[in-house]
Structures are given as structure tokens and as C-alpha cells.
Amino acid sequence: MMGNGRKFGIIGCQHAHIGIFIEEMQALGWECTGLYEPDHTVLASSLAERYGLELIGDRESLLADEQVMVIGCAAINREKIDVIELCEQRGKHIMIDKPAVTDRAGLSRLHGVLERGRIEVGMMLTERFRSSMYTVHRLIQSGELGDIVHISMRKPHRLNPVTRPAWHFDRTQSGGILNDLLVHDFDLLRWLTGREVKTVSGYLAKHILPEYPTFYDAAGVQVFMDGGITAQLYADWHTPAGSWTWGDGRIFITGTSGIAEIRLEGDPLLSRDEVVLVITNQELRSVPLEAPPFSLAQDFLNRVEGERGLISHHDIYTASEATVAADEGAQIICRE
Numbered sequence: 001m002m003g004n005g006r007k008f009g010i011i012g013c014q015h016a017h018i019g020i021f022i023e024e025m026q027a028l029g030w031e032c033t034g035l036y037e038p039d040h041t042v043l044a045s046s047l048a049e050r051y052g053l054e055l056i057g058d059r060e061s062l063l064a065d066e067q068v069m070v071i072g073c074a075a076i077n078r079e080k081i082d083v084i085e086l087c088e089q090r091g092k093h094i095m096i097d098k099p100a101v102t103d104r105a106g107l108s109r110l111h112g113v114l115e116r117g118r119i120e121v122g123m124m125l126t127e128r129f130r131s132s133m134y135t136v137h138r139l140i141q142s143g144e145l146g147d148i149v150h151i152s153m154r155k156p157h158r159l160n161p162v163t164r165p166a167w168h169f170d171r172t173q174s175g176g177i178l179n180d181l182l183v184h185d186f187d188l189l190r191w192l193t194g195r196e197v198k199t200v201s202g203y204l205a206k207h208i209l210p211e212y213p214t215f216y217d218a219a220g221v222q223v224f225m226d227g228g229i230t231a232q233l234y235a236d237w238h239t240p241a242g243s244w245t246w247g248d249g250r251i252f253i254t255g256t257s258g259i260a261e262i263r264l265e266g267d268p269l270l271s272r273d274e275v276v277l278v279i280t281n282q283e284l285r286s287v288p289l290e291a292p293p294f295s296l297a298q299d300f301l302n303r304v305e306g307e308r309g310l311i312s313h314h315d316i317y318t319a320s321e322a323t324v325a326a327d328e329g330a331q332i333i334c335r336e
């Protein structure tokens with residue numbers, strides 16, 4: 001484990017997800033030297049106040065500081081690859097909020113950075129570090145569900161459009177709903193099954209916000225994996241403002257010996273705690289959750305120190321590649 005006194009900085013603060021990384025790094029004894037966000041967003045000011053950070057007007061002070069070993073980045077999605085390459089040039093390891101890239105050209109650039117291996121690149125694939133996901137992963141590995149047959153993931157989201165920056169509604173800038181939301185799911189498919197994605201086909205649908213012609217508000221993907229495993233992924237921006245959660249995410253896993261359901265945001269009639277339900281020939285039960293032994297930030301720092309991480313460069317690239325491919329090949333459906 002890395003000792004206290006190490007420093008990190010933030011370049012780009014366009015999404016609140018970066019707060020998770022800041023909080024975890026500080027909990028591990030790391031000091032944040034400063035937060036750089038050229039747009040001077042309300043979010044950047046809010047996170048700076050919450051975590052006691054200095055808002056700085058020049059990213060060079062972070063890049064030139066030899067004690068700053070790690071950069072966190074939640075820039076506009078299309079610009080993240082620019083920051084990754086900048087960090088490679090300056091010898092800084094980098095953790096980015098998802099997605100890493102928004103299109104095939106960005107994917108090619110990411111591949112170059114990862115292949116050269118001069119720095120460690122992390123991506124905030126936070127779903128792996130949920131207690132529910134960690135518990136189900138161990139359950140699958142134990143063989144209790146048998147061989148995996150099918151996985152279905154449902155990820156509705158609340159949009160709150162007046163709170164979103166304009167770039168969020170521009171597919172070129174954001175990458176669109178598939179790149180933005182389903183990269184988590186492609187990573188989980190590989191992690192849960194231990195298999196690779198073979199082919200994908202899907203759609204992008206538009207029902208709302210005609211003033212944003214490239215903003216699609218729903219997406220679905222059919223996935224075929226090695227070993228005959230199939231999967232269906234769905235995401236949308238239609239969770240009502242009055243919902244009890246930002247999105248009632250659920251994952252259904254079918255095996256030859258049992259099935260599992262993960263209620264990522266709990267049950268509004270019972271509790272907001274995430275829940276894992278398992279049905280086998282013997283019983284229906286709620287499975288006690290087991291917390292991962294370390295955080296996303298610690299896993300990344302383990303790689304920085306030369307150890308093997310739970311999330312590797314191969315995982316980041318492969319999940320990104322599958323998502324870009326799904327977006328490229330998606331059929332466009334628009335409400336008439």
C-alpha cells in the first residue's frame with residue numbers, strides 16, 4: 001500500500017462521479033493539490049467546498065508538480081482522451097470517469113496509450129465495487145447458479161435536463177447513451193461470466209427533446225458471448241422526477257442451477273439498500289452482502305505500485321471497444 005503524503009490532482013470536473021474518486025483517495029491518505037475545471041462549473045465549486053480543495057486556474061501547476069503522481073479526470077467525455085494523452089506525456093497516472101472514449105478514433109488513441117504502458121490508466125467502473133455485485137460474482141464462481149445461460153440488465157436513469165450541461169445532449173461530445181451508460185454493463189458481462197463478447201446488435205431511440213437532434217433517450221443491445229451465453233442490456237433517461245431513486249436498476253442472471261436478481265437501489269416498499277435474491281431448487285432467499293476487500297481507488301493504486309489490479313488495461317479497452325461497436329451499429333428509431 002502506498003504511504004501517506006502522496007498527492008493527486010483533478011483535471012476536468014463535469015460530472016459528480018469524480019467525487020467518489022476524490023473521497024476514496026482522501027480516505028487512503030492522499031492529498032489533492034487542486035481542482036482544474038476551465039468552465040468554472042457550479043459542480044466544481046461544490047466539490048471543492050465539500051472536499052476542501054483549491055480551485056486552480058492553470059492545469060500546468062498540477063502537471064509540473066513532481067509530487068503529483070495521479071490525475072483524476074471527469075472532463076467532457078470527448079475530451080477525456082486528450083487528458084489521458086497529456087498525462088502520458090507528463091508521466092502522470094490517470095483515473096477517468098466513464099466513458100474513456102466516445103468513438104472509434106478515440107478508441108484507437110486509447111489503445112496506443114495502453115499498449116505503450118508508460119502510465120496506468122484507470123476507469124471508474126464502480127459497479128464492480130458494489131457489495132451486491134461483489135457478492136453475486138463470488139456466488140457465480142462458487143458454482144451455485146450452475147453454468148450461466150443469460151444475463152439481463154435494466155438501467156433506467158433520471159435526466160433532469162435543466163441541470164445538465166449542453167454537451168450532454170450532443171452525441172459527438174457525450175458519446176451518447178450507449179457509450180455513457182452501458183460501458184458499465186459490458187464490463188460486468190465479462191467480469192461475471194469470464195467470457196468475451198462476440199457480437200452485438202441494438203438500437204438508439206428518440207422520443208423527447210427535439211431541440212437536441214442527436215440526443216437519444218433509450219437504448220437496447222442484444223449481446224452474444226463465448227460459450228453460448230446471451231445478454232440483453234437496456235438503458236433510458238425516462239425515470240420520472242418523482243421517483244424514489246435516480247433509477248431502479250436491476251440485473252437478472254439465469255443459470256442452469258438457479259437464478260439471481262440484483263436490485264441495485266433496493267425496494268421502495270422495504271429499504272433503499274441494494275438486495276440480492278437467489279432462487280434454487282431448494283429455496284428463495286435474500287443473500288447476505290459481502291463488501292469488496294478494497295475500494296476502486298485502492299485497486300488503481302495497487303496497479304500504480306506494480307501489482308495486479310482487479311480492473312486491468314485489457315478490461316478497460318475491451319469494455320470500451322464493445323460499447324463503441326454497439327453504438328456504431330445501432331439502428332436509429334425516432335418517434336414519428
